Amino acid sequence: MIIIGAGIAGLSLGWQLARRGLAPTVIDAGTIGQGASHAAAGYLQPGLDPSPLTDLEWDSLRATPAFLADLEAETGLSVDFRTDGQLRIGFAGDEAEIRADHDIRRAASWDVTLMDGAGARALEPALSPEVTIACLLNDVSWVDGRRLCTALARAITARGGQIIEHCPALALTHERGRVTGVKTPKGHMPSDRVAIAAGHRFDRIKGLPADLPASIPVRGVILALACPTPLFTRLVKRPDGILCPRSDGRLILGVTKNPGDMRDFPDAGAVQALLAGAIRAAPALADLPFLEATHAFRPFMPDDALLFGAHEGLGGLYLSLGHASDGYLRATAVSERLATEILG
């Protein structure tokens, strides 16, 4: 079995297969987890619209703690999974929106608590006196995606799988309606089962079925500050972004969402806007060391479709595409269901 793409989609599938006895070969054009998976804040928050996709996201959220605990036990690596919830904060003028969001979530059985600015500061003392309202969403958790990809890669190889970096899939090969392998610069790699989990660049691979739509990359910029003495326990959601604490002393400030913007660098305007929003929410952030600005492209598909499962027209081809803004949220359920389908 070959998996194209060593991001969260390909690696989570790879481990699900490996732990069931089918050790795959995962190939990546670059290095492990350096696509969109490298940039993600990693928070796990299902959608609000009642839909099969939202149901899948809830299933995934519920299954994630056990999935990650198994992975940590197997590898001895921490993935910094945090379950302290999300505090949505607002300033003067945001009250009606936060109340309405609270009411909708409560009606949908979310575990939510509304509070005023003083209540928010009692939970998170670093918040600005400007914060007038907040809502605690206890269901939201988050994970360090970089650690998670590293741990998955280690677990795959420990179970006999292979990960080959700097090995782009140039073309999918097939004969008489069945997959026969993958053409790479290192030669043809034969296999009767291939999964494509190549994020926003999957459509550059030649030989794909004609019915696969092109990917829609949606750029995002995200920052990190060094925050060795933790300032926040919860993930804070501002009207214009997030503050996401990591146990290793980083504080992640995100994120922009720029459809149609293919600039291949983190632009100064985005950095300025993210810093300004974060410092308004918590003025003490202005004194912290700036560590990193990163950008990446979320892999959207037309109509925000999530494509996973066997391709109907080409035997032996499996897809894990369209993870959009929620690849970490969906990874547990998607990889589990896809592995079950592949193994029959």
Ligand SMILES: Cc1cc2nc3c(=O)[nH]c(=O)nc-3n(C[C@H](O)[C@H](O)[C@H](O)COP(=O)(O)OP(=O)(O)OC[C@H]3O[C@@H](n4cnc5c(N)ncnc54)[C@H](O)[C@@H]3O)c2cc1C
């Ligand atoms: C700024 C930002 C913040 C985000 N925050 C969150 C969040 O908080 N929570 C959440 O759940 N999601 C979040 N996301 C979305 C999440 O990052 C993506 O949904 C997820 O990473 C997609 O994973 P993937 O494996 O499909 O793609 P990728 O991580 O992009 O991996 C695809 C891999 O395929 C490789 N590849 C491409 N073409 C080829 C080829 N021809 N041959 C071999 N390899 C190839 C690439 O090198 C890459 O390593 C965020 C995204 C961004 C950009």
